[in-house]
Amino acid sequence: MRAARLIRMALLIQSNPGLTGAALARELEVSERTVIRDAQALQEAGIPVRSERGRGGGYHLAPGYRTRLTTLHPSEAETLFLSGVPSALRDLGLADAAGAARLKLTATLLPSVRAAAESSVRRFHLDAPAWFREPPTPELLPELARAVWADRTVELSYLRPGPGGAPPSAVSRTVEPYGLVLKAGTWYLVARAPDRGWRTYRVDRVTALDPAPAAQEPFARDPDFDLAAxxxxxxxxxxxxxxxxxxxVRLTAPGLRRLPAVVDGAAVEEALASASAPDAAGLVTLELPVESQEVAFDQLAGLGADVEVLAPATLRTRFRERAAALAALYRADTP
Structure with a gap:
């Protein structure tokens, strides 16, 4: 375990000269005191690690020194070949480039390691989208990905959902695109707007994308920004x-059990915190946060008679009309 950490530490210092003890401690998930001990262990093993104080200091390797620790272990090659999501690469327009890179990497591996990498591809496949749907690839995703790669400030037009089921409204934003995230088959853009701070946008709601008029040079990316974190x-x-x-809404006991399967988990958690005690009939009344009345209607319809909407009146009317239509449809004993 420690040997793997020492190798990783040496490679981190080689690829990022000047990393501080605090930065190495975060990357390696150890204390700064452990970093100091590990640096001493690397020196004793013949790797010329040195620590410098002051501005421009940090940990460095001796000038011109390169470690010989870059040979892949079979398990590392297996992991590397599993690290891409094929559908994501295709959506970003990088499938051909990824395939070429994989071929080049395969050609450089030792036969034993190459076999391990090919074996992992035959055994594992990463499928990001959720079941029972095939989300369309947003038309502007490849162009947005190019802006992310180039650190290019863009002006995007975006459809912002309206409150209470109102139609979406079109807005324009000038943003610095920092990264793209694929979550359950839906792409999101994480961006920094100079006048609004950090924002997250659904890419399928972006309707237009243009270079910002005043942006001639790449924006200065925050070196400490960590997209995953x-x-x-x-x-x-x-x-x-x-x-x-x-x-x-008012729910039966079965409806309450099924509620997490049809609405957002955060909404259920908040709603349960304000739920009433069951009444004499075992029914529970609660205030349920929803994205919109339209979304709530689609989600709660799946609970059938186990849920009753009490307010707002417009949504209750929709359910009453749906119930009347179903009753009329099934009134006859035979089709």
């Missing part, structure tokens, strides 16, 4: 931000 921190808040409306 940012997404983890913001995804829960983002999911909650989508819940712009609230409805009042």
């Amino acid at each position: 940012h997404w983890e921190d913001r995804s829960a808040a983002f999911a909650r931000a989508l819940l712009r409306d609230t409805i009042t």
